[in-house]
Amino acid sequence: MANTLAKVQAVLDRLFANAANDAWPQSYPADPQGHADALAEIYMPISADGGKLLYSLIRAARPExxxxxxxxxxxxxxYLAAAVADNGTGHVYGSEMNDSKREAAQANLKEAGLAExxxxxxGDAxxxxxxxPGPIGMVLLDGWKDLCLPVLKLLEPKLTPGALVVADDVTFPTMADYLGYVRDPANGYVSVEFPVEDGMEVSCYTAV
Structure with missing residues (x-):
């Protein structure tokens, strides 16, 4: 059975090492584009364990x-692309507002052999x-925390029943509204927090 993660570990190790040197500015513009551009050098990564969780969920769910x-x-x-590649089906659609980060991400994916x-x-997600295109079988929400709920609601009409939605950094106070939404069964989710660094919320869309 394929395991592309083993093949791309050197790339991941380099990126995590760079991320360990993140030095956040003391202040930055409030508008989304200014915010993104001010943090153009900041990696803001998920944890390695969070990445393995994402890989495992996609391998199991096999979303298109x-x-x-x-x-x-x-x-x-x-991590997302490695799982799609190993499944032999599906495609990942990312979003990045800052041009230099988007170009760097594409270069890193190419180095990992996963760009295709x-x-x-x-632009703005x-x-x-x-x-x-739908149906969407898996969503990772790891952008600006105050936009996670609006982005989820934007994508919701295209979610397939049983779709998985994973949000990172759910211990942040700015995720309170998001958590209130996915943890309310009336909104159509079964949701649980997964104990990795800064917390991940894994929600299954039940399509009520």
Whole structure:
């Protein structure tokens, strides 16, 4: 059985080492584009364990369409794409507002041999992700935390019953509204927090 993660570990190790040197600015613009551009050098990665969880979920669920909100330098995208590649089916649609990050992510995916499995869309995800074809079987929400719920609601009409939605950094206070939404059964999700660094919420869409 294929395991592309083993083949791309050197790329992931390099990217995680770079991310360990993240130095956040003390302040940055509030508008989304200014915010993204001010953090153009910041990796903001998922944890390695979070990446393995994503890989495992996609291998098991075998979604045809995977959507990622917040590609950054492509660390999480490599895990998503590796799973799609090993399944032999599906495609990942990423989103990144900052041009230099998007170019770096594409270069990292190429180095990992996974570029053909991913399309990284430019611009505001609330616009670019409108064009992603459904049905969507897997979503990773790892962009600006106050936009995770709006992006989920944007994608919701295209979610297939049983789709998995994973949100990173759910211990952040800015994720409270998102968690309130996916943890309310009336909104059509069965949701549980997974104990990796900063927390991941794994939600199954039941399509009520």
């Amino acid at each position: 369409t995977v959507v990622e909100f917040g590609t950054s330098f492509g660390i999480s995208t490599i 499995h991913v399309t990284v869309l430019p 609330r616009e670019s992700l409108k064009e992603v």
